[in-house]
Amino acid sequence: MQVPKTIVDQHVHSGYSPDSEEPLRNIVAHAVKLGKPAVVTTDHFDYDCKFFKKDILIDMDSYEREVAELRQTHDIEIRKGIEVGYRQDYHEAINHYLERYSFDLVLLSAHNNGVVDYSEEAFVNQPMDRILTEYFSHVCEAVERMDNYDVVAHLDYVARYTKTMVGVPDYERCRSILYDLFKTIIRKEKVLELNTTGLFRQGWIHPHAYLIEMYLDLGGKRFSLGSDAHRVGSIEQGFGQALDLLKSYGIHEVVQFRNRVPQLVLI
Numbered sequence: 001m002q003v004p005k006t007i008v009d010q011h012v013h014s015g016y017s018p019d020s021e022e023p024l025r026n027i028v029a030h031a032v033k034l035g036k037p038a039v040v041t042t043d044h045f046d047y048d049c050k051f052f053k054k055d056i057l058i059d060m061d062s063y064e065r066e067v068a069e070l071r072q073t074h075d076i077e078i079r080k081g082i083e084v085g086y087r088q089d090y091h092e093a094i095n096h097y098l099e100r101y102s103f104d105l106v107l108l109s110a111h112n113n114g115v116v117d118y119s120e121e122a123f124v125n126q127p128m129d130r131i132l133t134e135y136f137s138h139v140c141e142a143v144e145r146m147d148n149y150d151v152v153a154h155l156d157y158v159a160r161y162t163k164t165m166v167g168v169p170d171y172e173r174c175r176s177i178l179y180d181l182f183k184t185i186i187r188k189e190k191v192l193e194l195n196t197t198g199l200f201r202q203g204w205i206h207p208h209a210y211l212i213e214m215y216l217d218l219g220g221k222r223f224s225l226g227s228d229a230h231r232v233g234s235i236e237q238g239f240g241q242a243l244d245l246l247k248s249y250g251i252h253e254v255v256q257f258r259n260r261v262p263q264l265v266l267i
Contacts, residue, residue, distance in 0.1 A: 001247075003239045005035045006265050008256050010081070010105060011153060011195060011226020012235055016043040016058050020230040024063075028070050028078060030232045038077035038258070042107050042226075046085035047093060050112040051119065058082065060101055079104035079258060083153060085111040086142035098148050105257040107193070107226075108149035109157065110138045119161040128166070131158060132174050140181040143190065150257050151224045152185055154195040155207035165202060171210045182215045191255045191262065192220060194246070196238030197228040205242055212249070222255050222262075243267050 013020040014027055024041060031039035043063075046056040064080075071078050080103050084094060098106065116122045118135060135158040143152055159166040171178070185192060192215055195206035207215075225242055229235040246254070246267060253264045 001240050001243050003236055003243065004267065006037065007225060007236075007239065007243075007254065007267065008036060008038050008040060008079075009227050009229065009236050009239070010040055010042065010151065010224050010256060011083070011107060011193065011228045012041050013043055013083075013228070013230045014041045016041070016063050017230070018044065018052055018056055022231045024066055025070060026232050027235070028074050028076065030235060032074055032076050036076065038079055040079035040081045040105055042081035042083045042105060044085065045082050045094075045097070046111055047087060047090040048112075048114070049085065050115070050117040056085075057097075064101075077258075081105035081107065081257075083107040083109055084146075084149065085109050086138075086146060087112070087114055088141060088145065089114060091145060094146075095148055104259055105151065106149045106260070107151050107153040108142055108146060109153045110135065110142050111157070113138060118158045124158070124161045124163055128162065128164065128170050129173055131162060132166070132170055133177065136174050136177045136181060140177055140184070143181060143184045143188070147188070149190065150260060150262070151191045151193050151226075153193045153226065154198070154228065155192065155211060157206065159206070159208065160198065160201045166208070168208075168210050171208060175214075178211065178214060179218070182218050182220060185215070186218060186220050189222070191222040191224045193224045193226050194242045195226050195228050196242050197234075199238040199241060205238065205245060212245075216249060221251060223251060224255050
C-alpha cells in the first residue's frame with residue numbers, strides 16, 4: 001500500500017552514526033520533498049561497541065547546533081532521536097547520558113554481549129539454541145532493567161547474521177524467555193518496532209511473524225515503523241509491506257513520538 005504522508009520513519013541513521021555517511025541536511029530535505037510533517041534521526045549510542053572497538057557517542061554539541069540551523073531553513077518539524085545499545089555494565093552511564101539531553105524518541109537495542117558483537121562470527125558460529133537463548137536473554141534484561149526508552153528496536157536483530165535461517169522451531173525453543181520479554185514490554189507500555197530492513201536481509205520484517213503473533217496474543221498492540229536506513233534511498237523502504245502486515249492483524253494505527261509522548265497515527 002502507499003505510505004501516508006503522516007507516517008514518519010522512526011529508525012534512521014545520519015552521518016552522526018559511524019556506519020552512515022548521509023548528511024543530516026539530506027535526510028531533512030528528503031522528508032520535506034516527501035511532504036512529511038516531521039523527520040527524526042536515531043543515531044547510534046553504544047558504550048564499548050564491539051563492532052567498532054570503541055565508544056560510539058553522538059557529537060551532541062554539533063548535532064544540536066545543526067538541528068537548530070536546519071529548523072531555521074526548513075519548513076518541517078525536526079525531532080531528535082537516539083538508538084541506545086544496552087549493556088548491563090553500562091546501565092548507570094546510559095541513564096546518566098540520556099538525562100543530560102532532550103530527545104523526542106529513544107530506541108532500545110542489544111548489539112553485543114560485552115565480548116563480541118552479535119553480528120560477529122565468534123557469536124553466530126555457535127549452535128542456534130545458544131545464540132537465541134543468549135541474545136533474547138540480553139534483550140529481556142534490557143527491557144526489564146531500563147525504563148528510559150520508548151521503542152524496542154529490531155527485536156530479533158541477531159537473525160540477520162546467523163549462518164542458517166532462523167525458523168519457527170528455533171523461536172519456539174525460546175518461548176519462555178520471549179513470554180517474559182513481551183509481558184514486560186506490554187506492562188511498561190513500551191512500543192514494538194517493525195523494522196523493515198529484515199525484508200532485504202533474511203526475508204521478513206523484524207520481528208518474525210511468530211514473535212508478532214505472540215506479542216498480539218499476549219495483548220500487545222503498540223507498533224512503531226522503522227527502516228533502519230543509513231542512506232536517504234533506504235528511508236521508508238518496505239513500509240508498504242509493513243502497513244499491509246499490520247492491517248492483516250487488525251492493527252490500524254502506529255505509534256509515533258514527539259517529546260517522548262506517544263501519538264497514534266492512522267494507517
